[in-house]
Amino acid sequence: MDKRRKPNPAERRRDLCDAAIHLLAHDGAKGLSHLKVDRRAGVPDGTTSFYFRTRSALLRAVAERLAELDLATLQSVADDGSTARPHQPSPSRLSQVVIQAGTEPQLSRTKARYELTMQAARDPALAAILQQATDAFTKLHREILVQLMPRGGELEPAVVEDLSNITLTFINGLLLRFAHGDRIIDSPEQLDGILTAISTGVLKSSGKGGLTRTGNAPVGRRRAVASG
Amino acid sequence: MDKRRKPNPAERRRDLCDAAIHLLAHDGAKGLSHLKVDRRAGVPDGTTSFYFRTRSALLRAVAERLAELDLATLQSVADDGSTARPHQPSPSRLSQVVIQAGTEPQLSRTKARYELTMQAARDPALAAILQQATDAFTKLHREILVQLMPRGGELEPAVVEDLSNITLTFINGLLLRFAHGDRIIDSPEQLDGILTAISTGVLKSSGKGGLTRTGNAPVGRRRAVASG
Numbered sequence: 121m122d123k124r125r126k127p128n129p130a131e132r133r134r135d136l137c138d139a140a141i142h143l144l145a146h147d148g149a150k151g152l153s154h155l156k157v158d159r160r161a162g163v164p165d166g167t168t169s170f171y172f173r174t175r176s177a178l179l180r181a182v183a184e185r186l187a188e189l190d191l192a193t194l195q196s197v198a199d200d201g202s203t204a205r206p207h208q209p210s211p212s213r214l215s216q217v218v219i220q221a222g223t224e225p226q227l228s229r230t231k232a233r234y235e236l237t238m239q240a241a242r243d244p245a246l247a248a249i250l251q252q253a254t255d256a257f258t259k260l261h262r263e264i265l266v267q268l269m270p271r272g273g274e275l276e277p278a279v280v281e282d283l284s285n286i287t288l289t290f291i292n293g294l295l296l297r298f299a300h301g302d303r304i305i306d307s308p309e310q311l312d313g314i315l316t317a318i319s320t321g322v323l324k325s326s327g328k329g330g331l332t333r334t335g336n337a338p339v340g341r342r343r344a345v346a347s348g
Numbered sequence: 349m350d351k352r353r354k355p356n357p358a359e360r361r362r363d364l365c366d367a368a369i370h371l372l373a374h375d376g377a378k379g380l381s382h383l384k385v386d387r388r389a390g391v392p393d394g395t396t397s398f399y400f401r402t403r404s405a406l407l408r409a410v411a412e413r414l415a416e417l418d419l420a421t422l423q424s425v426a427d428d429g430s431t432a433r434p435h436q437p438s439p440s441r442l443s444q445v446v447i448q449a450g451t452e453p454q455l456s457r458t459k460a461r462y463e464l465t466m467q468a469a470r471d472p473a474l475a476a477i478l479q480q481a482t483d484a485f486t487k488l489h490r491e492i493l494v495q496l497m498p499r500g501g502e503l504e505p506a507v508v509e510d511l512s513n514i515t516l517t518f519i520n521g522l523l524l525r526f527a528h529g530d531r532i533i534d535s536p537e538q539l540d541g542i543l544t545a546i547s548t549g550v551l552k553s554s555g556k557g558g559l560t561r562t563g564n565a566p567v568g569r570r571r572a573v574a575s576g
Contacts, residue, residue, distance in 0.1 A: 148470060150378065231469070237528060238376060238466060241459075285532050286518070286542055293521030300465060304513050304560050313559050314514055314550075321549020322542075331541050332532050 129171075135161050136168050137185035140178060144235045145228035154178065179246050183236050186229055187253035193217055193226075194260050211308030214264050215315065218291055219308045222298030231299045261288050269319065278330060283322055285332040287315055357399075363389050364396050365413035368406060372463040373456035382406065407474050411464050414457055415481035421445055421454075422488050439536030442492050443543065446519055447536045450526030459527045489516050497547065506558060511550055513560040515543050 127135065139161035143152045154168040157178070161167070172178035194217060221230050233250075240247040262284040266272035275283075294311075297304060305311055322331065355363065367389035371380045382396040385406070389395070400406035422445060449458050461478075468475035490512040494500035503511075522539075525532060533539055550559065 148377075148466060235466060238463060241528070242376060286546070289521040289525060289532065290514070290518045290546075291521070292524055293517040293519070296520055296524055297517060300469070304517065306561065310559065310561075313553065317549040317553035317559060318514070318518075318546050319549065320552055321545040321547065324548055324552070325541065325545035331538065331545060333534065333538075 132163075132167070133171055133181060134185065136163070136171060136178075137182050140168075140182045141186065141232040142228060144182070144232035146231075149235045149239055152178075176243055176245060179236060179239055179243065180249055182232070183240075183246055183249040183253070186233055186236070187249070187256070189229060190233075190253065191256055191260070193220075194257060194264075211312050212264075212268050212315075214261075214268065215308035215311035218294065218311055219306070221295055222303065227298065230295055234296070234299055258284065258288060261291075265319075279323065279326065282326055282331045283319055286322055287318055290314070290318060360391075360395070361399055361409060362413065364391070364399060365410050368396075368410045369414065369457060369460040372410070372460035374459075377463045377467055380406075404471055404473060407464060407467055407471065408477055410460070411468075411474055411477040411481070414461055414464070415477070415484070417457060418461075418481065419484055419488070421448075422485060422492075439540050440492075440496050440543075442489075442496060443536035443539035446522065446539055447534070449523055450531060455526065458523055462524070462527055486512065486516060489519075493547075507551065507554065510554055510559045511547055514550055515546055518542070518546060 136157055139157045140152060143156055143160055147156075152175075154172070154175075155165060157168040158165050168178065172181055196213075220226050236246065237250060240250050262280060265284055265287065266275070266280060269275070269283075272280075294304070305314070325331070364385055367385045368380060371384055371388055375384075380403075382400070382403075383393060385396040386393050396406065400409055424441075448454050464474065465478060468478050490508060493512055493515065494503070494508060497503070497511075500508075522532070533542070553559070
């Protein structure tokens with residue numbers, strides 16, 4: 121009989137999800153199967169099927185694991201900013217986190233997230249989990265932005281909404297390029313410069329907000345595509 | 349015998365690619381097969397396999413078809429801008445094109461492109477075709493930007509490079525959000541306002557360029573990820 125300590129169920133689930141993240145990042149959604157997760161995690165065949173009966177259940181667990189990892193990283197930035205250094209010197213930790221997300225080992229998480237997002241278009245339960253993570257990320261991103269900007273606390277909510285929407289959309293595009301090996305910038309200092317430039321332009325152009333959709337239609341809420 | 353006019357091979361290939369784009373957009377990469385393309389295009393079983401022997405050949409043809417459709421759209425914007433109205437009123441046709449890309453029927457092309465891009469990570473020949481399209485798009489985007497900006501022709505190349513990189517990355521992020529049903533803006537006027545705000549900020553922050561990687565490492569060139 122095997123006398124090694126058996127990992128507890130929570131550890132086992134986490135290890136299986138981490139193996140699935142690796143597979144998604146390197147082989148894509150088509151390269152993910154319960155058996156391949158078993159082999160990658162070095163556990164007996166059938167283990168992943170025992171913990172996650174269906175493919176959708178496995179994908180949902182992976183989405184939750186990714187959200188847990190990403191939010192832990194982002195939360196550490198918010199915590200740091202809110203205590204010791206409200207207005208941080210360059211490079212900001214926000215930019216450090218984004219640049220890290222484009223560099224291994226975190227780049228695999230970034231790639232896996234895009235694979236999941238594509239799957240989510242056809243899996244409402246998975247989409248709901250990813251949307252929760254997006255909403256939480258959006259909220260934290262906004263808090264960090266306000267902390268990072270001089271007199272950020274005095275900005276109109278609509279302006280903060282614009283700044284948040286626009287910089288987050290830029291970061292989405294940047295991470296997508298990183299995921300495809302296209303590193304248009306390398307350093308957090310460069311990203312700070314760009315985010316500052318964008319924010320400066322948004323503040324100059326729109327003292328009252330309204331550049332992006334705000335108010336009754338929260339960012340991230342899925343809505344019917346307007347015709348025309 | 350069937351007496352209807354047979355489409356010529358070029359038309360047939362185009363129809364098959366258009367059916368494949370629909371399948372990729374609605375069912376994802378896993379929903380694409382030669383037989384499903386036959387059924388979607390309403391042609392005899394085996395037709396798609398006759399024209400495209402392998403899955404990779406089919407995906408490459410779809411990438412070429414998407415590039416053809418997208419560049420035709422974008423080229424019409426550049427042509428228009430360079431002749432009748434060098435400095436166009438709002439909304440710019442660039443913004444109109446981007447907003448259209450987030451609205452059906454063009455939204456399907458946007459979604460299909462993301463599916464192909466994910467596949468390209470594991471298919472170098474496909475990646476090369478998509479990269480060609482990206483490079484062409486980047487070049488045209490830069491030309492349009494210069495046309496749209498007052499005194500755009502007098503800007504330093506490094507500044508144009510920054511403006512192009514940063515606005516294109518924002519547009520990448522915007523289209524990704526559109527593909528997931530997340531419409532943070534609805535109108536080309538809104539997009540014009542945002543692109544103007546971003547450009548204003550970039551010009552104010554960086555009169556000499558250098559916010560993004562330029563020069564020896566062209567945008568879009570895949571390079572090894574820097575460690576650390």
